[in-house]
Amino acid sequence: MTRWNITTIFFLGVSGQRRDVTFVPDAMNIITGASGTGKSTLIKAIDYCLGSSKCELPAHVRRRSVAVGVKWVSGDADLIAGRIVPPVGQATSTRMFTAAGRNLPLPETVDGFDGATTLEAAKAFIERAFGIGDLAGEPDTGGGRGRATLRNVTPYMFVTKEAIYSESTLLHGLEKADKARDIVAAMPYFLRATDEASAMDERRLRQLQRALEKEESRERSHVAAETMLKQRAT
16 A cells, blocks of 8 residues: 555635645644534545545534545645535535646635546545555455455544444444444455455455355255155155
8 A cells, every 4th residue: 555644634615715624744733622623524524535425524514515625645646535515414425526646736616626536436546546456356245345445444544533432442434234344354454464465365265265155055955955855755
């Protein structure tokens, strides 16, 4: 993976203004404030711009914003990911914008965004930029991807207050059974305990093990059925 740092989280307001929250790359940035002043909103904004399925920005932010974006830097390279903010009452928006290059300017309006795209295409674009490489192949587990994806990396980027308050959840997302499986499966990759090739080999091994288990189960069912038929015949 490639290391990227956030330099700006920005909100485009309904009245045309842009509100920026800036950060210093490769330094500790501390944001303080009383409860309800918007600290958690910054995490929700990052998560939303990284392709979350639901917009969790507070209602008062959604009423005042038409779009939100995050600018990342890695050396001389820039990456901007933006997303339309849905109105209150609408769960999400699939309109996203992704652009990569050098010295990318922040958009002043929604029309100023480059790289209009869909949610899935945007996530794939960001995955390639971040260097999340073990992407090819079929699903690893029934109903799940079972591989390293952009959505699997967010637990290592930030810790939500829900995870901080929890006595049983180490990372956000682990409290949800449908997400926990893939987060755990991708953990060795994101912790650098394994590389992409090893992760792919391990996934293939799990696929073969499940295929073997299914075949053994079918064989046992077949033997049991034949035994029952013989018993009835005698």
